[in-house]
Amino acid sequence: MTWRSAEFVALDFESTGMNPARDEVIQVGLVPLRGERAVLGGAWASWVRPTRPFQGASVAIHGLSAERLQDAPDVLEVRGSLAAHLNGRVMIAHYAELERGFLKRWGMKPPPTVDTLMLALALDGHLKGGQTTQTARRDAYTLTALARRFGVSVYGEHDALADALITAQVFLVIATELERKGRASTVKEFTRLSGYGGGWLGLFG
Amino acid sequence: MTTEASRVGLHDHERFLRAYPPFSALDARTLEALVRDLEVLYRPSGAAFDVSGGLFIVRRGELSLNGEEYSEGETVGGGVRTGQARALVDTWLYVMPPEKAAQWLSNPTIQHFLTSALSSRLNQPGQSLDLSSVPVGDVMRPAELAMPDMTVQQAAAKMREHRISSLMVKLEGGVFGIITDKDLRNRVLAEGLPPSTLVSQVMTVPARTLPDEQPALSALNFMFRHNIRHLPIVRGGELVGILGTADLLRLQTQGVGYVVQDLLDAEGVDELMAYARKLPEYTANLYRAGQRAEHLSRLASYAYDALYRRTLQLVEAELGPAPGPYAWVLLGSIARREAGLNPDQDHHLVIADEVHRPYFQTFALRVEEILVQAGLDACQGGVMASRHTFTLEGYVAQMQEWQSIPDPQALLNVTIFFDPRVVAGELDVRAGRDARLSAGQNPSFMAHLTRLAVSHRPPLGFRQRLRTDADHALDLKTQGLAFIIDLARLHALRVGEQSASTFVRLQAPGESLLHPDTRADLLGAYRYLLDLRMELQMAQLSSGQALSTRLPLDNLSGPQEVHLREIYKLIGRVQAVLAPQVGGL
Numbered sequence: 001m002t003w004r005s006a007e008f009v010a011l012d013f014e015s016t017g018m019n020p021a022r023d024e025v026i027q028v029g030l031v032p033l034r035g036e037r038a039v040l041g042g043a044w045a046s047w048v049r050p051t052r053p054f055q056g057a058s059v060a061i062h063g064l065s066a067e068r069l070q071d072a073p074d075v076l077e078v079r080g081s082l083a084a085h086l087n088g089r090v091m092i093a094h095y096a097e098l099e100r101g102f103l104k105r106w107g108m109k110p111p112p113t114v115d116t117l118m119l120a121l122a123l124d125g126h127l128k129g130g131q132t133t134q135t136a137r138r139d140a141y142t143l144t145a146l147a148r149r150f151g152v153s154v155y156g157e158h159d160a161l162a163d164a165l166i167t168a169q170v171f172l173v174i175a176t177e178l179e180r181k182g183r184a185s186t187v188k189e190f191t192r193l194s195g196y197g198g199g200w201l202g203l204f205g
Numbered sequence: 206m207t208t209e210a211s212r213v214g215l216h217d218h219e220r221f222l223r224a225y226p227p228f229s230a231l232d233a234r235t236l237e238a239l240v241r242d243l244e245v246l247y248r249p250s251g252a253a254f255d256v257s258g259g260l261f262i263v264r265r266g267e268l269s270l271n272g273e274e275y276s277e278g279e280t281v282g283g284g285v286r287t288g289q290a291r292a293l294v295d296t297w298l299y300v301m302p303p304e305k306a307a308q309w310l311s312n313p314t315i316q317h318f319l320t321s322a323l324s325s326r327l328n329q330p331g332q333s334l335d336l337s338s339v340p341v342g343d344v345m346r347p348a349e350l351a352m353p354d355m356t357v358q359q360a361a362a363k364m365r366e367h368r369i370s371s372l373m374v375k376l377e378g379g380v381f382g383i384i385t386d387k388d389l390r391n392r393v394l395a396e397g398l399p400p401s402t403l404v405s406q407v408m409t410v411p412a413r414t415l416p417d418e419q420p421a422l423s424a425l426n427f428m429f430r431h432n433i434r435h436l437p438i439v440r441g442g443e444l445v446g447i448l449g450t451a452d453l454l455r456l457q458t459q460g461v462g463y464v465v466q467d468l469l470d471a472e473g474v475d476e477l478m479a480y481a482r483k484l485p486e487y488t489a490n491l492y493r494a495g496q497r498a499e500h501l502s503r504l505a506s507y508a509y510d511a512l513y514r515r516t517l518q519l520v521e522a523e524l525g526p527a528p529g530p531y532a533w534v535l536l537g538s539i540a541r542r543e544a545g546l547n548p549d550q551d552h553h554l555v556i557a558d559e560v561h562r563p564y565f566q567t568f569a570l571r572v573e574e575i576l577v578q579a580g581l582d583a584c585q586g587g588v589m590a591s592r593h594t595f596t597l598e599g600y601v602a603q604m605q606e607w608q609s610i611p612d613p614q615a616l617l618n619v620t621i622f623f624d625p626r627v628v629a630g631e632l633d634v635r636a637g638r639d640a641r642l643s644a645g646q647n648p649s650f651m652a653h654l655t656r657l658a659v660s661h662r663p664p665l666g667f668r669q670r671l672r673t674d675a676d677h678a679l680d681l682k683t684q685g686l687a688f689i690i691d692l693a694r695l696h697a698l699r700v701g702e703q704s705a706s707t708f709v710r711l712q713a714p715g716e717s718l719l720h721p722d723t724r725a726d727l728l729g730a731y732r733y734l735l736d737l738r739m740e741l742q743m744a745q746l747s748s749g750q751a752l753s754t755r756l757p758l759d760n761l762s763g764p765q766e767v768h769l770r771e772i773y774k775l776i777g778r779v780q781a782v783l784a785p786q787v788g789g790l
């Protein structure tokens with residue numbers, strides 16, 4: 001299926017840390033894409049009530065107080081809504097390992113995934129046989145750096161929905177460019193370039 | 206589903222749209238709902254796409270549609286601006302899909318923006334009374350009568366009792382006389398006449414009158430032309446009221462009306478200059494009070510007229526009375542009643558007889574000197590009475606000569622003479638006016654003038670971006686107002702409209718190369734540019750800078766830039782239509 005007729009959802013988690021086994025998701029943000037259009041009306045976000053107290057450092061980053069989060073829906077509730085949003089769609093995330101890790105931690109099966117970080121590296125020729133080449137500068141591939149490069153406004157950093165929207169837009173540019181260069185145009189090719197297209201997933205591309 | 210958490214994430218899109226029309230006019234709740242009906246779309250440089258269904262708003266980048274270019278904040282589609290668009294650079298767009306757009310297009314604000322002509326989009330309705338549409342009957346006050354055989358003392362007592370400064374005197378045969386507080390001072394006290402003097406001995410008779418259905422603006426003009434401050438208003442020979450100049454001006458303002466009176470009453474040059482120097486600040490105050498620049502310029506022009514008239518009177522008092530009748534003719538922005546806060550002196554003089562030239566030479570130089578000190582800079586092109594004094598015959602001959610100049614560029618410096626207004630003097634200049642207006646029937650002259658008007662292109666550069674000089678600024682006069690003034694002049698000459706006012710000219714009926722809709726658009730654009738100039742000069746005034754018409758581009762807000770580009774596109778279109786009709790450029 002060509003990417004222009006596929007249903008995607010760009011997803012971003014704000015979490016207390018980078019380790020899905022230990023850290024917790026505190027905000028979920030997502031925006032659906034109908035092919036090449038990000039649908040603002042479908043944008044959805046939710047805070048998530050933590051299951052245990054977390055360290056001061058992440059409070060500072062997110063500007064959130066523990067009290068505020070205490071009133072948020074719990075994981076079970078958020079997981080139900082999130083599953084409905086993900087259902088039948090291809091997930092887009094920047095460095096999707098993290099989102100996929102947290103989904104698994106919540107007992108959810110990660111959907112077919114497109115990773116904007118991997119696609120950006122592929123676009124610039126920094127991806128060889130699934131491995132990143134040594135020439136890629138890490139700071140050129142942060143979500144913010146890519147957004148600036150592609151003319152996407154950066155706002156509301158560390159807001160899951162703002163980041164999901166930026167991820168969606170970054171994807172639209174990269175997908176357009178990869179297609180224009182004849183590198184990839186189907187969902188299968190995008191998931192494979194992202195490193196999630198091997199194995200049985202390929203059968204359904 | 207809107208949650209508090211998701212509103213944060215969409216905030217950026219609302220903030221962006223709020224900066225641009227028509228979205229700027231939507232309330233917060235409506236705008237939030239509108240954003241939820243949008244989709245974000247990317248179009249790489251060179252990509253073509255159809256904008257026939259739905260609405261498309263440029264978020265970033267640039268696209269071309271039907272030969273015109275649209276950039277950040279501009280809206281296309283909506284069933285109005287439709288066709289194949291092409292992205293000129295990598296472009297981000299908001300798209301409202303057709304099924305959602307149908308509902309939003311019935312929103313009056315959005316519908317109005319998309320379907321209305323440029324003129325009405327640029328012009329929100331003003332709040333102030335418009336002197337040009339209000340009949341004097343609506344603003345006059347009841348007149349108080351004096352009997353011809355009343356003594357001046359009784360008349361003065363009656364004025365004090367009613368707190369008025371004039372009394373009407375009803376005479377036989379439907380004629381009226383008038384006696385004012387000024388008459389009591391100048392004709393009674395100053396002459397040493399006794400309090401028992403009769404009103405009939407010192408009144409002015411017959412008093413000039415005006416019918417009550419005339420617009421207030423005509424009354425104001427009439428009073429200025431005849432140098433009177435109290436105007437009896439009649440209906441079918443019956444006295445129905447009285448109108449004072451100050452009443453008229455105060456109707457709209459709390460400022461210029463007083464200053465006009467002060468200027469006219471100034472006892473000497475120093476006092477006159479002191480009042481004149483307040484004019485920019487007075488005008489600026491009115492703008493702060495919410496008046497549009499168009500109205501302010503008109504009001505301020507009465508103060509400038511008063512300044513000219515009083516200056517001429519004072520100089521006549523200095524030099525002795527003029528040896529013959531003359532007409533002092535204003536040119537340029539004050540003549541058009543469209544001046545900013547720093548109008549130049551532009552004028553010429555028409556005299557009755559060549560032998561009077563030496564007197565008028567001295568006269569004109571002295572007038573110009575006083576006006577410079579009053580804050581009116583000398584015209585840079587030297588179009589001033591001391592260098593341009595014509596006899597009436599000389600004026601007619603000069604007009605005919607200009608009309609036969611074969612080179613359009615040579616006309617460049619004389620077009621200003623085609624926007625005149627007599628501010629003072631008794632000389633009958635109708636022959637001059639006829640000679641001037643005959644230009645409109647001279648096809649080769651009109652073709653030259655048209656070529657001249659289209660040879661000066663609006664400052665739109667690559668991809669119709671605003672193009673500026675090295676100082677990154679635009680001159681709102683030469684790169685804005687002047688385009689429209691030139692086009693209005695063409696229309697006026699063609700249809701025989703004698704007013705110098707760009708507004709009156711563009712609204713003058715009759716067939717010319719400019720379609721009525723185009724003229725309406727130009728009028729709206731002109732009004733907008735006047736506001737922009739006023740805002741610029743207000744800022745200069747409050748920061749103590751020299752007043753100028755150079756607008757630094759950095760001072761433009763996004764929506765202002767959108768409007769300015771739209772105005773330049775309009776002017777470009779008009780020029781493109783005119784140019785082939787006069788054999789191109």
